[in-house]
Amino acid sequence: MSNDATPSIARPGLADRLLRRGPLEATATMIIAAGVVMLMQPFSLTLYSWSFATTLFGTVMFTIVSKVRE
Amino acid sequence: MVRPGVARRIRGLSDRALAWLFITPTIVLLLAINIFPLLWTIYLSFTNYRANRANVPMIWLGADWYQSILTDPDIWAAMQVTAHFVIWTVVIETVLGFGLAYLIDKKFRGHGMWTTIILLPMMLSPAVVGNFWTFLYQPQIGLFNYVVAFFTGRPASSFQMLGDVTLSPWAIVIVDAWMWTPYVMLICLAGLRSIPDYIYEAAEVDRASKWRQFWSITLPMALPFIMLAVLFRGIENFKMFDMVNLLTGGGPGSTTEVASITLKRAAFESWRTGYSSAFAIILFVTVFGLANIYVKALNKVKSR
Numbered sequence: 001m002s003n004d005a006t007p008s009i010a011r012p013g014l015a016d017r018l019l020r021r022g023p024l025e026a027t028a029t030m031i032i033a034a035g036v037v038m039l040m041q042p043f044s045l046t047l048y049s050w051s052f053a054t055t056l057f058g059t060v061m062f063t064i065v066s067k068v069r070e
Numbered sequence: 071m072v073r074p075g076v077a078r079r080i081r082g083l084s085d086r087a088l089a090w091l092f093i094t095p096t097i098v099l100l101l102a103i104n105i106f107p108l109l110w111t112i113y114l115s116f117t118n119y120r121a122n123r124a125n126v127p128m129i130w131l132g133a134d135w136y137q138s139i140l141t142d143p144d145i146w147a148a149m150q151v152t153a154h155f156v157i158w159t160v161v162i163e164t165v166l167g168f169g170l171a172y173l174i175d176k177k178f179r180g181h182g183m184w185t186t187i188i189l190l191p192m193m194l195s196p197a198v199v200g201n202f203w204t205f206l207y208q209p210q211i212g213l214f215n216y217v218v219a220f221f222t223g224r225p226a227s228s229f230q231m232l233g234d235v236t237l238s239p240w241a242i243v244i245v246d247a248w249m250w251t252p253y254v255m256l257i258c259l260a261g262l263r264s265i266p267d268y269i270y271e272a273a274e275v276d277r278a279s280k281w282r283q284f285w286s287i288t289l290p291m292a293l294p295f296i297m298l299a300v301l302f303r304g305i306e307n308f309k310m311f312d313m314v315n316l317l318t319g320g321g322p323g324s325t326t327e328v329a330s331i332t333l334k335r336a337a338f339e340s341w342r343t344g345y346s347s348a349f350a351i352i353l354f355v356t357v358f359g360l361a362n363i364y365v366k367a368l369n370k371v372k373s374r
Contacts, residue, residue, distance in 0.1 A: 025366065028362075029362075032359035032363060036356055040150060040152065042153075049140045052356075055359045058359055062359070062362045
C-alpha cells in the first residue's frame, strides 16, 4: 500500500496566471502606447482614424484592470 | 465664537460624519470646477453647439464630429506637427538633462552655483520666455542670429527663425529645450543620487572600467527616473500651448500649428464649439491614457 504523504500543490491555470493585475496592466499600457503612436504617425490615415478608439479602449481597460487582484 | 447649541450638535456627530462635513466643500468645488465642465464638454461634443450663437437650439449629432476629426487630413497634419515637437524636445531634453545631471553629480568645486544657474530658465513663466525669445530671434537685433552668424559666417539678417517654414518648428523646439532641460536634469539627478556608493565600490574591486560602470550600473539604475522625465515632458509638450502661441501663433502658415493651437482656433476663432469639444475630448483621452502610464512608472520609482 502506498502512502503518499506529499501534499498536492495545485498549479495555477493559464487563466489564473494571465488574469492578474501585472500582465493586464502591461497589456493596457501597450494598447495606450499603440493608440498614441497611431494618432501621431505620418504614414496611414486609417491608423490615425482608429487611434482614438484604441487609446480609449486601452485607457478604459487600464482603469478596470487596476482594480483586479495582484 | 461657536454658539452653545451648534457646539453641542457638532459634539454629537460621529468622526465619520465630521470627516464628511470637512471634505464636502472640497468635493463640491471639485465637482463644480473639474467634473461638471468635463461632462458638459462630452455632452457638447455630440451637438452642433456654437458659443457665439448660444440661443440657437442644439441638435444632437451623435459621433459626427469625432468621425470628422478622425478623418480630417488637416487635423492629422496638426498631430504630426505635435509629434515633431514632442519627439525632438523629449529627445534633446533627456540627452542634455541626463548629461548635465551626470556632470553635476560629480560634485566638482562650485557645483551648487552651477546647479542654480542651470535651473534659472525653469523658474521663468512661459509667457516671459515666449516674449524674451521673440526678441532673441529677431533677425535684425536678435542675439540668436548674431551668435549663429558668428559661428557659421552667414549674415545675421539672412534667416528668420520664427518666419521661416523650415526653421520655425526648430525654433520652438530650441526654446522648450532651453526652458525644460533643467527639469529633466533635476529628475535624473535624483535618480543618480539614489544609486548606493557600495555598488560602484564593488565594481571598482572587480576592476570594471568607468564605461562599463556607466552602462551596467548608472544607466540601468537611473532608467526609471529617466522614463518618468520622458513621460512627464511628453505629456506636458503634447498639451503645449502658451509658448507656441506667443512665439509663432501656429505660423508661418500652419507649420507650427500644434494640436492645442488648432483647438484654440476651432473654439475661439471659428466658434465651432461642438467640434472643438470633440477634439478636446480626443486630446483628453490621449493625455489621460499617458497619465495612467506615468502614474504606473511613478509608483515603480517610489517602490524602489
